[in-house]
Amino acid sequence: MNRSNALNISVITTLGLVLSLGGTFAQTKSLKDQLVAAWTLTSWEQVFKDGTKRQDFGPNPKGVASFDANGHFFFMFAKPDLPKIAATDRTKVTPQEAQAINLGSIAYFGTYAVDEASKTIALQLESSTYPNQLSVPQKRVITALTADELKLTNATTTAGDGSTINFVFKRAK
Amino acid sequence: MNRRSALNTLAMTAVALAFTASHANAQLAKDIVGTWTLVSAGDAYEPNAKGSLIFENNGRFSIILMRGNLPKYASNNRTQGTAPEYKATVEGSLAYFGTHSVSGTDLNFHIEGSTFPNWTGSEPKTN
Numbered sequence: 438m439n440r441s442n443a444l445n446i447s448v449i450t451t452l453g454l455v456l457s458l459g460g461t462f463a464q465t466k467s468l469k470d471q472l473v474a475a476w477t478l479t480s481w482e483q484v485f486k487d488g489t490k491r492q493d494f495g496p497n498p499k500g501v502a503s504f505d506a507n508g509h510f511f512f513m514f515a516k517p518d519l520p521k522i523a524a525t526d527r528t529k530v531t532p533q534e535a536q537a538i539n540l541g542s543i544a545y546f547g548t549y550a551v552d553e554a555s556k557t558i559a560l561q562l563e564s565s566t567y568p569n570q571l572s573v574p575q576k577r578v579i580t581a582l583t584a585d586e587l588k589l590t591n592a593t594t595t596a597g598d599g600s601t602i603n604f605v606f607k608r609a610k
Numbered sequence: 611m612n613r614r615s616a617l618n619t620l621a622m623t624a625v626a627l628a629f630t631a632s633h634a635n636a637q638l639a640k641d642i643v644g645t646w647t648l649v650s651a652g653d654a655y656e657p658n659a660k661g662s663l664i665f666e667n668n669g670r671f672s673i674i675l676m677r678g679n680l681p682k683y684a685s686n687n688r689t690q691g692t693a694p695e696y697k698a699t700v701e702g703s704l705a706y707f708g709t710h711s712v713s714g715t716d717l718n719f720h721i722e723g724s725t726f727p728n729w730t731g732s733e734p735k736t737n
Contacts, residue, residue: 475670493689499723499730501707503664503672509645511664511672513705519727527726528701535696540689542725544674544705546662564660566703566725567688568680596687609670 462582469551476502476587476606486599510549516541543567569595639712643667651675671710676703
């Protein structure tokens with residue numbers, strides 16, 4: 438390969454990388470500015486170290502991630518078919534109902550900060566339906582952010598088992 | 611707390627924070643937009659109630675209310691809680707989200723998901 442060909446290839450490679458990155462991250466605004474919105478959950482999947490996968494909220498999960506301009510966030514994920522509480526009173530929940538609700542839903546909120554360089558969102562939790570989350574610094578890495586789609590990963594699960602949760606959201610209309 | 615009183619408490623909190631008497635009703639839909647931090651939700655979530663209420667200008671909302679002293683799970687794993695831990699969570703927290711609209715002084719919700727599953731898919735109205 439002569440020098441001119443090598444340069445051409447490297448230019449083409451660079452262009453290819455820039456174009457593919459352009460498809461994953463819009464480039465004109467900061468990540469923080471692009472993030473501010475309500476996002477609807479389309480996929481939630483936990484991947485364990487041995488490769489096994491789990492969808493705690495089912496194949497068609499319901500959920501939302503909201504980020505506001507002042508730095509507040511709210512996350513909630515739930516199975517669409519959680520059992521209703523037969524007593525229609527949350528204080529009279531049966532053990533089976535309570536277990537199903539907790540296995541099939543989670544909600545937490547607080548404040549957030551975006552590190553643009555590492556594409557990482559640091560969450561400062563105010564509270565969670567799973568309070569153990571408050572003991573582990575919660576980080577979400579942005580792996581894609583376009584006008585329509587947001588993808589996050591979470592490697593800060595409380596169990597510390599090396600698993601990663603992959604979230605996919607679409608911008609709420 | 612029943613559904614009506616829970617929603618009324620929320621609506622009143624939101625309206626008291628967002629609304630001043632000089633505004634026309636049409637202004638309410640605009641004024642309610644924002645993130646609101648819970649100040650009080652009655653006795654149901656004491657002590658140290660925590661909560662947040664978000665209304666977005668595209669009509670999305672989310673609400674979360676909870677006791678400040680919910681128990682941590684001994685297993686440190688959300689899928690391996692004990693029966694008392696799960697019960698305490700359900701009794702001491704409530705979160706839901708969906709879309710909202712304002713008509714006059716009525717606040718209408720369409721609930722898409724809730725930790726109180728009886729509400730999922732419902733369309734409560736408050737005023």
